[in-house]
Amino acid sequence: MKEELAKAYDPKETEGKIYRLWEEGGGFQPRTKNSEQRTYAIHLPPPNITGSLHMGHALNATIADILIRYHRMKGDKTVWFPGTDHAGIATQNVVEKQLKKEGMSRWDLGREKFIEKVWEWKNKYGNIIIEQLKKLGASADWSRLRFTMDENYANWVKKAFIHYYEKGLIYRGKRIVSWCVACQTSLSDLEVEYKEESGKLWFIKYPIVAPTPRGRSDNYVIVATTRPETMLGDVAVAVNPKDKRYKNLIGKKILLPLQNREIPIIADDKIDMIFGTGAVKVTPAHDLLDAEIGERHKLEPIDIIDERGRMTAAAGEKFKGLKVAEAREKVVRELEEAGLLEKIEDYKHNVAICYRSGTVLEPLRSNQWFLRMVDHPQNPKSIRQSADKNQKLGTSLRDAVLNAVKSGKVKIIPENFEKILFSWLENIHDWCISRQIWWGHQLPVWFHEPKCIPKKGHESDVVKCKEMVVAVEKPQCEFCDAEFKQSEDVLDTWFSSALWPFAGLSEADLKDFYPSNVLITARDIINLWVGRMIFSGLEFQKAMPFPEVLIHATILTKEGKRMSKSLGTGIDPLGLIEKYGADATRFGIIWQTMGTQDIHWDEAAVQAGKKFANKLWNIARFSLMKIENSKFKIQKLKLQVKIQNNEDRKILQKLDEVKKIVEKNINSYEFGPALHALYDFIWHDFADKYIELVKDRQDEEADLVLQHALFSILKMLHPFMPFITESIYQKIGLEKKDLLMIESWVD
């Protein structure tokens, strides 16, 4: 059927229709086209259900969509796996905020009701971002949509936990963790952020017990601290063993002010002689370094701050129950009154804050679960720098990742981001995987109720009752009637995200599409996510989850600053789609994607994309009109005539060159250059020159070359600008015709 093309391209009129056409045509599902059975798979980094599309997602999804559409046209059995992440703390915070507006807290509701509320919220808002990705033209297979809390995904999470536990890699212990008083949970190292703060450095006099000669000023040691209130939990004062100033004080005792406790002066080479006074108060319960020192010197920690951020009884009667800030004031005041405050200096330093709530974190000791990262004391630095790529590493999870990257089993693109991974791995601590929030995967850990009622005939076996069982299902005690109760902790969200390349996939998909071909992601989650997916894949699938990791650009503001919602500097991709159309938006993004250089966002590129779309539209309008009026109707897409005319030969040759450039660029993830080449060719070679030349020609060859070039252009441009190319293609009067999206690539 003939259909007149409008004079200008209208994305609004087109995009919805075309997307439905694709979906109804089953274009997103994988299919086998050639006999080679090559597969191509990408996993969408699952966006948080709390999120809405930002430029980073748009860039990521556009890149993935280009690769997916290209490989699909190439004939590979292609699939793009989409899904969303339950995003533990983030989602819980959103729902808690909502509750707060109603004057409630999660505690008022109770755990069960609260989780119901979160599910309600998820069902209502959790797929917004998926709908937004569709607007962008993402050709993901929505029939394979997953959620990190789906039932079989959850089963994988439990399986993984139990596997690690039985292997001895998961352990429970009372350790210092970063504790968020607002979220009431522990955080992993990677969830801690730092904020510069102008604080104070207090210099406190600690009297030495063994009296030095009277009247001398050295009958106390001065320590400098940013957190005077923690002195209530001091168990020692540490100095560097090489420090001459304190050499003869080592081993002597100090009478801890306000607490009137005797504590030793110890030597530890971790102490920096330059900083402060060179003497450090040691509070092993509330500082990581101090905990390390405390352990080395076998000093018992004293917990003086509790999980609500209040002082405990151990802080002393006067301080018990006070908030940390209040305690600080009071400690300072009392020290001053006692004449033990030497001086106060202004001091700028970084304080650790919660990446979700922004609250200052309290390092404190808490019962948590850890995943062991390192299994032997080998110096990792020497591993990385070693020239011998086959050098044996240990079998720890950390070493598995190191090994994979070092041996090239996984390639990080660009290569220099390997360093980010290496430096994290070199200093890695065991991963605190338990959280005290409610929304997430509850640990498959069961505790025996303390009250034990022995079964008949088992009165003497009661001692054999297990206190704790790690299992998928609730266990039953052999010897008594006491109920097992599931641990209230949930797992760190990233524990489940780490299983993303395989968890929740059907067995058939796992067989066909594991490993996937490339992981596309932003640099800020290289450690948080990529590193953990690598060891999870190796652990549970015995193979790398992906051979390549493409770290794409970060989109910054035009001024080169980070885009931030709170500062209002963020660009909304949906606004761009609304204003210019999805193709123009994709064009604008990719136009600026040169290598992996960060992008200083310039909307002019999107405007250029809109103009280009219109140009293409009119190229098609002219070409189709000419061909329609020609006696030489289109039969096939292939050009099968011998070319006589020189101009024809020239344009076909150029077309072939462009094809090679585009293929080469896509294969090496150079999307910007590919688009620039297409743009130049289409506008300046094809439209400006060839079409002008061909206007007066009436011969068959001209018409055939014109249509061949047009089809080739539509195909090559399709991965970049899918809507308009498909829309034009659908208007071509061919006999047998499929969707352009599954049409075969230019040959």
Next chain:
RNA sequence: GGGCAUUUAGCUCAGUGGUAGAGCGUUGCAUUCACAUUGCAAAGGUCACUGGUUCAAUCCCAGUAAUGCCCACCA
């Protein structure tokens, strides 16, 4: 404190060991011919700075400066 990256036209960015390129913007001309969301043309640059290698450096090397990003348990 450590690491990485960037610096080229008014703006956002490509690029090459041998007279410098695009998009947007600017200026002039053209046009009821597919497209004014157009065509043709023009103006506009000591390629951050200093030194080195070279017959020749915007490009390679070293250093400096500015900017940005990431990592880090200095009290």
